[in-house]
Amino acid sequence: MADDKELKSKGKNKKTKNEKSFRKIKRNHSWISILIFTITLFLVGALGYAFVDFFFLYAVETKIAAEYDSISYMSRLYDNHKSDNYDLLDEEGRLYFIKDKDGNIIYQKGEITASEEAKSVFFDFEENKINVYLDKNDEYIYVNNEGSLMFDYFKFIKSIRYDKDGVLYVGDRTIEHDELVEYGDKIGIDSNEIDVHVGIDDERYKESMNAINDVVSAELPLWISIDLRDGNELVAKAYVRINVRDVALFTILAIVVAVIIFLVFIVVVANVIGGFIRQRRITNFFFTDQVTKGRNWMWFKDRSDQLLRKKKNAKNKYAVINFVFVKYKTFCLCHSVTEGEEVLKKVNDWMESSIEKKELVAHVTNSNFAMLLRYVDADDLDIRIKTLIKELEQIDTEHKFAFQAGVNKIDVSKDENGRFVKRKNIDIEQEYNNACAARATFGTSEDSGVAYFDEKLVEEQKWIDMVQEKQQQALDNEEFMVYYQPKYDPKTNELRGAEALIRWQSPDYGFVSPGRIIPIFEKNGFITEIDHYMIQHVAKDQKAWLDKGFKCVPVSVNVSRAHFIESDLAEQIRDMIDKVGTPHNLIEIELTESAFFDDKNAMISTIEKLKSYGFSVSMDDFGSGYSSLNSLKDMPLDVLKLDAEFFRGENSGERGEIVVTEAIKLAKSLNMRTVAEGVEIKEQVDFLAEQGCDMIQGYYFAKPMPKDEYEARMSET
Ligand code: C2E
Ligand code: CA
Ligand code: CA
Numbered sequence: 001m002a003d004d005k006e007l008k009s010k011g012k013n014k015k016t017k018n019e020k021s022f023r024k025i026k027r028n029h030s031w032i033s034i035l036i037f038t039i040t041l042f043l044v045g046a047l048g049y050a051f052v053d054f055f056f057l058y059a060v061e062t063k064i065a066a067e068y069d070s071i072s073y074m075s076r077l078y079d080n081h082k083s084d085n086y087d088l089l090d091e092e093g094r095l096y097f098i099k100d101k102d103g104n105i106i107y108q109k110g111e112i113t114a115s116e117e118a119k120s121v122f123f124d125f126e127e128n129k130i131n132v133y134l135d136k137n138d139e140y141i142y143v144n145n146e147g148s149l150m151f152d153y154f155k156f157i158k159s160i161r162y163d164k165d166g167v168l169y170v171g172d173r174t175i176e177h178d179e180l181v182e183y184g185d186k187i188g189i190d191s192n193e194i195d196v197h198v199g200i201d202d203e204r205y206k207e208s209m210n211a212i213n214d215v216v217s218a219e220l221p222l223w224i225s226i227d228l229r230d231g232n233e234l235v236a237k238a239y240v241r242i243n244v245r246d247v248a249l250f251t252i253l254a255i256v257v258a259v260i261i262f263l264v265f266i267v268v269v270a271n272v273i274g275g276f277i278r279q280r281r282i283t284n285f286f287f288t289d290q291v292t293k294g295r296n297w298m299w300f301k302d303r304s305d306q307l308l309r310k311k312k313n314a315k316n317k318y319a320v321i322n323f324v325f326v327k328y329k330t331f332c333l334c335h336s337v338t339e340g341e342e343v344l345k346k347v348n349d350w351m352e353s354s355i356e357k358k359e360l361v362a363h364v365t366n367s368n369f370a371m372l373l374r375y376v377d378a379d380d381l382d383i384r385i386k387t388l389i390k391e392l393e394q395i396d397t398e399h400k401f402a403f404q405a406g407v408n409k410i411d412v413s414k415d416e417n418g419r420f421v422k423r424k425n426i427d428i429e430q431e432y433n434n435a436c437a438a439r440a441t442f443g444t445s446e447d448s449g450v451a452y453f454d455e456k457l458v459e460e461q462k463w464i465d466m467v468q469e470k471q472q473q474a475l476d477n478e479e480f481m482v483y484y485q486p487k488y489d490p491k492t493n494e495l496r497g498a499e500a501l502i503r504w505q506s507p508d509y510g511f512v513s514p515g516r517i518i519p520i521f522e523k524n525g526f527i528t529e530i531d532h533y534m535i536q537h538v539a540k541d542q543k544a545w546l547d548k549g550f551k552c553v554p555v556s557v558n559v560s561r562a563h564f565i566e567s568d569l570a571e572q573i574r575d576m577i578d579k580v581g582t583p584h585n586l587i588e589i590e591l592t593e594s595a596f597f598d599d600k601n602a603m604i605s606t607i608e609k610l611k612s613y614g615f616s617v618s619m620d621d622f623g624s625g626y627s628s629l630n631s632l633k634d635m636p637l638d639v640l641k642l643d644a645e646f647f648r649g650e651n652s653g654e655r656g657e658i659v660v661t662e663a664i665k666l667a668k669s670l671n672m673r674t675v676a677e678g679v680e681i682k683e684q685v686d687f688l689a690e691q692g693c694d695m696i697q698g699y700y701f702a703k704p705m706p707k708d709e710y711e712a713r714m715s716e717t
Pocket of ligand 3: 643
């Protein structure tokens with residue numbers, strides 16, 4: 001019962017707090033980290049690129065400028081002297097050649113490796129333009145589309161390598177040991193140290209990179225051309241020398257940038273991974289049932305929403321099932337909650353192992369499980385559930401359990417083109433509630449079984465909701481009426497008493513019988529108010545009749561079992577009646593036997609108190625199913641009301657008569673009066689009269705009637 005309520009309220013506040021916070025957590029935030037990382041990477045990359053570009057342009061161009069100065073100085077010297085004074089050009093360490101107007105080389109020293117075509121390029125930070133020839137053997141200096149000289153640093157760095165024999169290369173050029181020593185001397189590195197690095201094998205390549213960077217510089221050849229006054233062209237090989245000093249700053253910065261990128265990368269990766277792990281953990285926590293360690297309701301909702309709403313699954317028929325381990329509470333009482341939970345875990349495990357792909361099982365609350373099963377044929381589904389129940393009944397070797405399933409089939413629907421319609425608006429909570437409603441039709445039965453949901457159940461649920469909504473208003477507006485059903489002496493046909501029975505005269509629903517409202521009030525606790533209401537009205541009516549001079553007989557009022565467990569019930573009743581001023585002997589309190597099961601001692605004490613105040617107490621519905629004899633033994637009751645069942649159907653007849661006779665005898669020997677309920681025919685009246693039954697309450701004499709009619713009956717006597 002508590003479970004049903006819980007779910008109902010769950011259904012009402014669609015998104016519970018838990019759920020909302022869960023959705024928040026479930027949302028994936030790692031993309032933010034990835035985005036930040038990408039932006040950082042992009043920015044750092046762009047900055048790095050701009051920096052390299054600028055730095056090398058600067059380095060290369062400064063050097064070209066210096067070379068250009070020397071060469072143009074030579075050209076001026078040449079111009080000022082005789083054109084054929086080539087001795088001047090025999091400068092140590094630099095190659096020159098002179099081309100005449102037709103392109104013929106008229107002077108040459110050393111090998112000419114200049115390319116054919118001269119290019120006019122900017123240098124000196126794009127302020128001046130000179131003509132250059134690129135060197136055929138060089139791949140690091142080139143001219144870009146805009147006519148600027150460029151230096152391919154990365155290619156250059158990559159081209160520094162050792163071959164298998166330990167010979168150092170820069171590009172295709174071998175760097176001799178002597179050369180290294182020479183560079184080493186220049187920049188102050190010990191030649192011994194260099195020896196260490198020459199001749200190492202491939203594996204140590206990386207290690208030695210730093211050392212190489214220290215000693216290597218590269219000569220990047222470029223042929224600068226200057227027009228001579230006599231119309232010839234002077235071309236000189238300029239050595240643009242890039243060495244460690246030039247690249248040191250850049251290298252350091254490059255390393256710093258690389259480290260930053262690396263760190264950012266590590267942080268982002270750690271963050272993303274950490275985020276995923278955390279999210280998984282939280283998700284797992286949210287989705288794990290603490291009792292069964294399986295899945296919980298939250299998970300069930302989430303997954304079934306996903307499953308059912310998928311277009312792919314639209315053609316599959318599904319059933320939502322409320323699966324209940326029936327006597328869970330009793331089991332916990334007899335054993336322990338821990339043992340009870342062990343069983344729940346076993347049940348959950350078994351159910352999990354019984355499902356297939358795209359099916360779900362979760363533990364909801366206490367003894368409730370939710371299932372989502374796929375089916376093709378309804379009969380097969382029925383067999384499957386019944387088989388599962390059979391298996392679960394025997395899950396424990398020592399006990400035989402019972403399970404009930406409420407099944408709500410979610411059918412597939414097709415649109416006008418015969419295509420399956422996506423169940424996009426499906427509310428799994430509602431569907432599960434419907435399954436619960438189907439299960440609830442088992443009522444108090446504790447046997448295993450399967451019940452199916454249909455629209456009638458929806459109507460019933462609507463009625464229940466409406467009654468609950470209207471109950472207080474109906475009470476305040478006095479829409480509840482007291483009907484009186486007289487009790488007669490079967491021998492003398494005299495009025496001996498009456499029972500007060502409630503009716504609801506609803507402005508919206510008309511005349512409503514108690515069978516449609518009392519069970520609802522008993523469930524929701526409103527019955528206490530009803531009992532008070534009835535007692536007060538009966539007390540007032542009796543007092544009024546008494547004052548009018550009627551010969552009043554005791555009227556019995558039903559007090560529900562839920563009410564009877566209140567320890568001061570007797571005092572409450574007494575005070576209510578005393579407020580009106582009705583004599584106590586005109587009021588009788590009816591209890592049903594089932595009330596005796598709750599707390600026998602409390603019950604006995606309440607009965608004794610009521611009796612001591614002068615009220616009669618009767619046991620209602622005696623023989624209607626509970627073991628009555630035992631309670632008779634202990635309860636100091638005044639009246640025994642034989643249940644109507646005795647006089648109906650199979651119970652009537654010879655054997656029934658024996659039982660009734662004996663019950664009357666038993667009551668008499670316990671000093672109790674007897675009332676036979678539900679008597680409809682004369683033979684029964686005669687028989688009961690013969691057996692010494694004190695009163696008859698049944699349609700034979702009178703149906704329950706409004707107050708005025710009852711008043712008329714009283715005046716007859
Ligand atoms: P109950 O206390 O056993 O009341 C007797 C029921 O049997 C009444 O139904 C009455 O109309 C019906 N009855 C009496 N004689 C005959 C007969 O000869 N044939 C047939 N077929 N029925 C007969 P009612 O008034 O519909 O009440 C149904 C039940 O609702 C009551 O059973 C009682 O348990 C509950 N109830 C009614 N009024 C109240 C109330 O004021 N307070 C509480 N707590 N329960 C109430
Ligand atoms: Ca009754
Ligand atoms: Ca009864």
